[in-house]
Amino acid sequence: MELFDVVIVGAGPAGLRCAEMLQPSGLSVLILEKNGAIGAKICAGGITRKFFNIYDPPQEILEFKSNQTLVTSDNSEFLIQNTEPFIYTLNRKAFGQWQAARITASSVQIRTGMLVTQIGKQAIEVNRNHKIGFRYLVGADGPNSIVRRYLKLPSRKRIITLQYTVPSENEKKFEVHIKKRLFGVGYGWVFPHGSYFTVGCGMSAGSMTPGQLKKNFHQWLIETEIKTNGARIESFPILYDYQGYQFGNFYLAGEAAGFTSGLTGEGIYPALASGTAIAQHILNNKSAKEQIDEVIQHKKTQERYLSLFQHAGFLGNTLIRATISLLHTDSIKKYILKGFS
Ligand SMILES: Cc1cc2nc3c(=O)[nH]c(=O)nc-3n(C[C@H](O)[C@H](O)[C@H](O)COP(=O)(O)OP(=O)(O)OC[C@H]3O[C@@H](n4cnc5c(N)ncnc54)[C@H](O)[C@@H]3O)c2cc1C
Numbered sequence: 001m002e003l004f005d006v007v008i009v010g011a012g013p014a015g016l017r018c019a020e021m022l023q024p025s026g027l028s029v030l031i032l033e034k035n036g037a038i039g040a041k042i043c044a045g046g047i048t049r050k051f052f053n054i055y056d057p058p059q060e061i062l063e064f065k066s067n068q069t070l071v072t073s074d075n076s077e078f079l080i081q082n083t084e085p086f087i088y089t090l091n092r093k094a095f096g097q098w099q100a101a102r103i104t105a106s107s108v109q110i111r112t113g114m115l116v117t118q119i120g121k122q123a124i125e126v127n128r129n130h131k132i133g134f135r136y137l138v139g140a141d142g143p144n145s146i147v148r149r150y151l152k153l154p155s156r157k158r159i160i161t162l163q164y165t166v167p168s169e170n171e172k173k174f175e176v177h178i179k180k181r182l183f184g185v186g187y188g189w190v191f192p193h194g195s196y197f198t199v200g201c202g203m204s205a206g207s208m209t210p211g212q213l214k215k216n217f218h219q220w221l222i223e224t225e226i227k228t229n230g231a232r233i234e235s236f237p238i239l240y241d242y243q244g245y246q247f248g249n250f251y252l253a254g255e256a257a258g259f260t261s262g263l264t265g266e267g268i269y270p271a272l273a274s275g276t277a278i279a280q281h282i283l284n285n286k287s288a289k290e291q292i293d294e295v296i297q298h299k300k301t302q303e304r305y306l307s308l309f310q311h312a313g314f315l316g317n318t319l320i321r322a323t324i325s326l327l328h329t330d331s332i333k334k335y336i337l338k339g340f341s
Contacts, residue, residue, distance in 0.1 A: 004030040006282060007124060007134040009116045009147055011038050013268055014254025015140030016099040017054075017275030023105040025283055030134075031108070032126060034115040039096020042163060042236040044191045044198045045089040046174075047268055054272045057090070061098055063193040064089045069174040074181060087174055089193045090268075116141070119150035136282055138251045140275065143239035145256035157241035157258065159186065159265055160210050162217050163200030164231040172197045177224075178323075182216040184208050185310050190226065199226055202238065202265050204310065210235075238265050242299065245292065251278045259295055263302035270295050 006022060008015045011033035022029050065085040071078050100110055118125035123133040139147025148155065172192035184207025191198045201217045240262035245252050254271030273295045280288035
């Protein structure tokens with residue numbers, strides 16, 4: 001049986017970042033990815049300035065940047081504006097491949113087409129026929145994590161999403177539409193990427209049935225006159241049920257741990273930050289805790305607001321209106337822009 005110091009399940013942003021940070025240590029690291037290629041993921045690709053605290057990627061990965069975002073509700077709208085850009089989109093496939101190319105140490109291997117099918121205390125099974133042993137196991141395998149299932153953690157808090165990736169020559173702007181009537185506890189978005197844009201919606205599971213959400217999403221596309229130009233509708237869950245990240249010699253990173261924000265669905269930055277922190281934890285570096293605490297704190301603050309919204313009942317629309325009108329206040333605007341940094 002092959003044996004590695006660290007086996008990482010999943011080559012998304014969290015798994016690749018964790019492996020990259022383990023490189024200099026010389027520990028033997030194996031990343032297992034079920035897909036044949038790295039990087040493809042159903043995602044709107046939105047990032048904020050916080051991302052640049054971790055990476056400064058080349059231009060071809062960043063597809064769009066903007067210093068404004070339009071926020072609307074059923075009967076009000078507000079343009080969040082700043083002098084400097086604060087919101088960007090990246091190409092997930094190009095980003096994944098760029099991250100993978102940063103892994104050059106011979107002690108770290110990436111293997112694609114490797115579906116982890118079973119987990120044990122000291123070894124995993126791959127493609128139902130091959131056993132690999134580990135000292136540490138990192139589950140960076142996204143919202144349907146097999147490692148999380150092995151740890152028997154509940155996965156109750158989920159966002160249901162629907163999205164089109166639409167080729168388009170027409171310039172789009174960043175838009176966020178908080179429409180309770182259509183998306184329940186959730187929102188619709190338009191994220192520009194240059195030669196295409198993503199248009200989608202997400203809602204906390206339980207707000208309404210997925211079938212009703214799909215109907216409402218299409219209703220909204222008609223109301224806003226957004227054409228999907230023959231694109232295919234896609235759907236993937238988002239898990240935000242955080243229950244911890246270390247379980248003995250097992251770790252959970254990124255969305256497998258539920259680090260994603262339940263309010264905004266932002267998961268790329270938390271995946272990178274938690275991948276970094278877990279590598280440092282394995283290497284016994286004291287700064288690991290601070291980094292992960294910051295992600296958890298930010299997530300908690302956002303989810304307090306989410307909970308308010310979930311329990312607002314018929315007052316939900318009033319809460320949305322109040323939030324949008326608060327955006328006119330300079331101090332609130334500053335606070336929100338700080339959250340992007
Ligand atoms: C529609 C949609 C829009 C989104 N928009 C945004 C956005 O605009 N901004 C943002 O920040 N976040 C967004 N997110 C969330 C973001 O995509 C995720 O939070 C982020 O990708 C999490 O990274 P990760 O590395 O933890 O997991 P993932 O990116 O999900 O990577 C997990 C990897 O593990 C692999 N894997 C899974 N199971 C196995 C197995 N058994 N064996 C081997 N490999 C396995 C998968 O193939 C995958 O490559 C969006 C999500 C959705 C669904």
